[in-house]
Structure formats: structure tokens, C-alpha cells
Amino acid sequence: MLNVVIFGAPGSGKGTQSDLIIKEFGLEHISTGDVLRAEIKEGTELGKIANDYISKGQLVPDELIIDMLANVLDSKENSKGVIFDGFPRTIPQAEALKKMLNERGTDVTLMINLHVEEGELINRLLERGKSSGRSDDNIDTIKSRLEVYHSQTAPLAEYYIKEGKHHTIKGVGTIEEIFERIKERIKERINIHL
Numbered sequence: 001m002l003n004v005v006i007f008g009a010p011g012s013g014k015g016t017q018s019d020l021i022i023k024e025f026g027l028e029h030i031s032t033g034d035v036l037r038a039e040i041k042e043g044t045e046l047g048k049i050a051n052d053y054i055s056k057g058q059l060v061p062d063e064l065i066i067d068m069l070a071n072v073l074d075s076k077e078n079s080k081g082v083i084f085d086g087f088p089r090t091i092p093q094a095e096a097l098k099k100m101l102n103e104r105g106t107d108v109t110l111m112i113n114l115h116v117e118e119g120e121l122i123n124r125l126l127e128r129g130k131s132s133g134r135s136d137d138n139i140d141t142i143k144s145r146l147e148v149y150h151s152q153t154a155p156l157a158e159y160y161i162k163e164g165k166h167h168t169i170k171g172v173g174t175i176e177e178i179f180e181r182i183k184e185r186i187k188e189r190i191n192i193h194l
């Protein structure tokens with residue numbers, strides 16, 4: 001299986017690039033942000049809890065996210081591979097993902113780390129906020145999300161460097177240019193594994 005973790009700060013383009021990767025490589029998509037927003041829309045118990053965290057720019061607690069992911073992963077059995085978009089975001093989540101995949105006889109193939117400067121991230125998210133209706137696309141929440149990213153999520157890069165799976169990609173340019181960079185890395189990685 002080809003299992004890709006797409007990683008980066010809020011607004012780095014994880015969701016945008018995931019759509020293109022899925023089409024090119026025929027992967028299933030798991031976006032924890034999308035799953036949480038669907039739960040919020042349906043008004044489920046998980047959605048109500050998640051909404052409190054998301055609207056403050058905080059991460060939803062690991063236990064809730066890990067249980068949620070295990071359920072979604074089981075629904076993607078028999079696929080060619082999965083793109084994990086916005087997951088893991090903490091070291092415990094990365095460890096849980098490894099365990100879940102190992103139990104299913106597979107592992108993360110590579111991690112793509114999209115690098116974008118902070119000013120550009122803020123501009124993109126404010127721009128998206130004009131039409132997204134998302135409770136977290138406003139300047140105060142964006143600042144909290146960036147702080148949480150630096151303190152809790154960015155250290156994960158080290159985890160994947162140690163695993164030998166970390167690839168930094170410049171996340172600035174046209175969407176197609178960035179996708180070409182990602183595609184090249186994935187193809188290199190697939191060739192190594194053949």
C-alpha cells in the first residue's frame with residue numbers, strides 16, 4: 001500500500017494538494033478536519049465536543065481523534081493506499097497511526113511536509129474565511145492555530161526524520177507547481193520500494 005501523510009501548518013495547502021494526489025495515485029482520502037466538520041454539521045456528541053476546540057484554534061484531544069481515525073480506517077480496507085490529511089498532529093497520534101497500520105500489515109510510506117511562510121499562511125486563511133463559513137478562519141483563531149502548530153505539531157517532523165520518511169516541499173507557487181514537486185517525491189519513493 002502507498003500511505004502518504006501530508007503535513008504542514010494551517011493553510012499550507014494540505015487539503016488542496018490531497019485532492020490532486022488522490023486523483024494521480026488512486027488513493028483513499030482521510031482528512032480529520034473534514035470528518036470533524038461533518039460531525040459538527042450533524043450535531044453528534046463528538047461534533048459538539050470538537051466544535052469547542054476548533055473554534056478556539058485548539059487541537060481536539062488525542063483519544064477522540066485516534067478512536068475516530070480507527071473507525072474511518074476500517075472503512076478504507078482493500079484500498080491501494082491512503083492519504084492522511086491533517087493527521088497525525090501530535091507524537092501520540094503518530095505512534096497510534098504506526099500501530100494501527102502495522103496491525104493491518106502496512107506502514108506510512110512517506111511524509112510530505114509543506115513549507116509556507118507565516119505571512120502567506122495568514123493571508124490564505126483570511127482569504128478562505130471570506131467564503132468558507134468556518135469558525136476557525138478569523139485572525140484571532142488563526143493566531144492560536146499557528147501557536148498550537150509550532151508547539152504541538154511541528155515537533156512531529158523530527159519523528160518522521162528519525163523514521164527516514166520526511167520530505168520537505170516548498171509550498172509556495174501555483175497549485176500545479178507544488179503538485180509537480182510532490183509527485184516527483186512520491187514517484188521516487190515508490191521506485192525505492194519496488
Ligand code: B4P
Nearest residue numbers: 010011012013014015016032033054058059060086124128
Ligand atoms: P484542517 O481541516 O486540517 O485544516 P487546515 O490545517 O486549516 O488546512 P489545510 O492545510 O488543509 O489548508 P487548505 O488546503 O484548505 O484542520 C482544522 C481544525 O480541525 C484544526 O485546527 C483542529 O482544531 C482540528 N483537527 C483536525 N485534525 C486534527 C487532529 N489530527 N488532531 C486534533 N485536532 C484536529 O488551504 C488553505 C487555503 O489556501 C485554501 O483557501 C486554498 O485555496 C489556499 N491555497 C492552497 N494552496 C495554495 C497556493 N499554492 N497558493 C495560494 N493559495 C493556496
